[in-house]
Amino acid sequence: MKVLFFPVDSTRSELGFLRKVYQTALDAGATELAVVDTIGACAPEAVESMIREVRGWIGPDVPLHFHGHNDFGLGTASAIAAVRGGADWIQGTINGIGERAGNSDLCEVALALSCLYNVPIELDLTQARQVSALVQKAGNYRVDGWRPVVGDNLFIRESGAVATQFHIPAAIEPYSADLVAAERKIVLGKKSGLVSVQLKAEELGIAL
Structure with missing residues (x-):
């Protein structure tokens, strides 16, 4: 022992x-x-x-x-x-x-x-x-969405400037979402740009 x-x-x-x-x-x-x-x-x-x-x-x-x-x-x-x-x-x-x-x-x-x-x-x-x-x-209980590693918000992007590089994850992620089996998502808000709208439309299957 x-x-x-x-x-x-x-x-x-x-x-x-x-x-x-x-x-x-x-x-x-x-x-x-x-x-x-x-x-x-x-x-x-x-x-x-x-x-x-x-x-x-x-x-x-x-x-x-x-x-x-x-x-x-x-x-x-x-x-x-x-x-x-x-x-x-x-x-x-x-x-x-x-x-x-x-x-x-x-x-x-x-x-x-x-x-x-x-x-x-x-x-x-x-x-x-x-x-x-x-x-x-x-x-x-629930952890905050912004909690490191396991939070729901970690790989959600609203900013239009960031969305322009959404398909280049290494440019906008501190570590790969794949490393923690997280899903990448786009949400629309006051900071969104044209690319954000285009990406969200693609996600929803909407042709613009």
Whole structure:
């Protein structure tokens, strides 16, 4: 059996004391350790620095986890910082659900690590929206349409200037809609242009 030592509020602990606590846990048989930002008050830069510090104490072979919260809207950023600092595992949730402001969103973290940092991931992002929907249904809630990765609005275009490049996705998308199995759509509104109308007509099968 593997034992993960999970010291609550460790990001606000005095480092010398925390080092002794970690070593005591390892001596007692713990096989994995976690750095825990219980109230989400540790800035990403501090998370990265602390993870590097802990990694230096325990060496390269002890699996190191990071557990973060989103109270300052930094759950994803802190998780990425933890990976950059040497964390092996990110503890997070689907849709970032969790106590208070929630936890690090696993799909957001995975997408950013893969696309922005070229870090290999094992999470199949084409299933992210489907899994998100299941969790929403089970929890009887809805995420915002503009939520990263799983929001309904992410690949909907209204702007006429953007619509002119609708058939060149790489020019107007931060990452491919195909990566997260999302559908590209055009909507008409006050910012729409002639191309927007033409594309919407094509979608509806209307000849202009």
